[in-house]
Every structure is written in structure tokens, then in C-alpha cells.
Amino acid sequence: MATPQKTTTDLQEQAKRHLWMHFSRMGSYDQGADIPVIVKGEGCHVWDEQGNRYFDGLSALFCVNIGHGRADVAMAGAKQAEELGFFTNWSYAHPRSIELATRIAGLAPGDLNRVFFTNSGSEAVETALKLARQFHKLTGNPNKTKVIARDIAYHGTTMGALAATGITALRAPFEPFMPGGCHVPNTNQYRLKPGYGPEMLADSVEERILFEGPETVAAVIMEPVQNAGGCFTPPEGYFQRIREICDQYGVLMISDEVICSWGRLGEWFGAQRYGYQPDMITTAKGITSAYAPLGAVIASDEVFAPFVEEHATFMHGLTFGGHPIACAVSLANIDVMEHEGVIDNVRENEGAFRAMLDSLRDIPVVGDVRGAGYFHAIELVKDQDTKESFDDDESEWLLREFLSGELFRGGLICRADDRGDPVIQLSPPLIAGPEHFDEIEGILRPVLEEASRRIG
């Protein structure tokens, strides 16, 4: 195992003094812990300031889909800057946003033909929620304002998106929110309640619509595979039933694909993997493989229709949404995906990725392995037979004090998360292959075995 040396470089000192990191316990850095400073990336690997190399098993944050170090993709942005550094999509348009919208419409399922650009996933979700509300107002249903999402789902951090996010710890410091955020069970099939079959999960959405009153519900928002909680996949027929329910009650179906698009599940869009047709897709992250910030809402012709009548206007905009440099980078990213068979690579190798993770099931702490494509989680348990989970203190020790540090020191970046039950998540760059899965296993296995020994 490579052991990073402790240094107090200028970057460390300046980071500790001035940088406010996201979702981070800054106090732990005051008490002496070093901030991991990543300085270089190439392919599936990154390096820290001390020169230690890591396998990036999370594609940074589920986003560097084509891998690190693609200067050619970034150069597309630089070339664009020479021609037109910036113009807005607010009352004007520019060639790259038009070309990218057209390209996205060609890849998205069915009649999802209209693309509204944002700068991030949260802004995409925020935009989709506002779009749903205004759509219903324009079509004679002004009281349709509520949104149904799933327990423990993460849909972003802006105040509207947070109303859909179903993670209490993320919501509590900021309440009250936009009213109307409602939650239903997620598709955690490892921990179904007794007497509750997977075929009943979609029906909980209908029950909730009826409870709230169908005339008050604007939209349902769901990820194809739910990230928070640990890569919950849908049971057979789940999304088809959600589509039926949405149609029956005049509710818009939003597929939040901030993570699950751009090849993550082996298709351009997650909805294509599970064969359903949403009214809107929200996306970001892999849209540029993170070489520039960009997000989008892709809306159906039907959702767009009331906005072309008379003087109707979607009363929403963002100065930088669809920035020409980000759009040029996104077009180059899609070129790479098409010309280098990036999505084919996921299809060809997801079985080997899954088999490697399944091979860890002999380790006592491994309870469940689940996910799809290059997006998987390992749920950690105290007892494989009873599925007994860890209490808060045990989880704190296991994830934060032991696993995160040991895996990182061993050379693996992944996510140890307890927003639901404790999980380790892996979401490697889509260019990874079997030799990389061996590398992941070589680091993961001894650390999980040691965790089992210490718990046992």
C-alpha cells in the first residue's frame, strides 16, 4: 500500500485557511487532518500533491465519464473561446447551444426534443420543477404544484431541488422549503418490509397521488437507479407502472439522470436501459465528462407545446446556462463517446465489473451487491444472514474512521456513504476494463477483510 507522507505544503495551509469545501466537516482539518489535494489525472487514475496515485473509482463525483486527461476535449472549449467566448441563450442563441440541443434531441428517447440548458444538476432539477408548475398553470391545472420523490433520494441542494431530496439530514438545517415535496418508498429490494413485494413499490406512487389529491400533484421525480442509499435498481416493470400512473392522473414524469445518463448505465440515457418514456430528463455531470460545468432539462414536445401559444414564456433563465465553451466541450465529449466506443465498453464489461464485486460476497461484512452498468454499491452489514445493520456509532467508525481512510491510503477513491444503510459505491470512468477491476479488487478485498475482522 502506498502511504502518503504528511506535508504542510503551501496548498495545504491555504486550503485550510481559505477553502470552504462542500459537504465537508471542516473542523477535522483544523484538528490536523490533511486535505487530499488532487493535482493530476490521466485515464482512470489521479495523483495527489505528494505524487501518490489513486484509481478513481468514483469518476471524481460520478462525472468524468470518458476519463481524465483529455486535453483534446478541453481544447474544444479553448477553440470556441477564440471564436466566441460567451454569449447567452437568454433572448439570443449561438451555434454551439443550437448544435448541442439538436444532438441531444437526437440521442434522447422518443419525443424529448427540447433542451433547456443549466449549469448544474441542481439547476436542472430546479428548472424541471418550475417547468412542471408553469406547464400545469398554462394547461388549466393551477393547483398542480406538488412533487413526489422517493425516500433517501438526492435531487440536489438548491431550495426547490431540496424539497424533492428525501434525506432528512440534508433537509433539516434549511427548512421550511417550497411546500409540496412528498416522498414514497424507494426500490431497496434488499430490505423490503415483510409482506411487501417488489411489484407493490410503484403502486405507492398512486396511493400518494390519491392521498394528496391528483389535482394537486404536478410531477414525479425519480432516478433510473437511485444513487443515495446505494444504487437501488428498479424491479421489473416498475417504471412502466409509474408511467401508467402518471398518465392516469395527469402527472409529469421526470427522470433525474444527473448521474444515470451519458453511458453510466450502458445507454445514452437511463430511461433507455429500462425502456420507459419520461416527460422530462434532467442531466448534468457526464454531459461534458466534467471538462466544463453544464446541465440540461430535456423536455417532450407535449411539455413544450403550451409555451409556444400566444405570448407564453417560460419565466426562467440563467445567465450562463448553455455557455458556448461548455457546449463546445460537451459536443467534443459526445464525439469521444461515439468514436471511441465508450458506451459499448460499458456494455461489454459491466458483467465483469459485477462479477468482481460479487466475488467479494464471501467477506462477512459484505451484505448486498447491487447496481447497473458502471454504477454499483456494496451494502455493509454486521451479519450476512440476518442483514443486521450498524448503529450510528458503529457506522461512523466503519465508514469515516476506517474504510474511507484505508481505501484512500490503499490507492482507491470510492464513496463510503451512510445516507441510508452503510454502503461503498463504485462508479468508475466508462473506459475502465477488466485490468482495472482487478486493481479495485486488490485494494478493496484486504480492507473489507480487515474491517470484518475488527467488527467480528
Ligand SMILES: Cc1ncc(COP(=O)(O)O)c(C=O)c1O
Ligand atoms: C440525481 C441527482 N440529481 C441532482 C444532483 C445535483 O447535481 P449538482 O451537484 O450538479 O448540482 C445530483 C448530484 O449528484 C444527483 O445525483
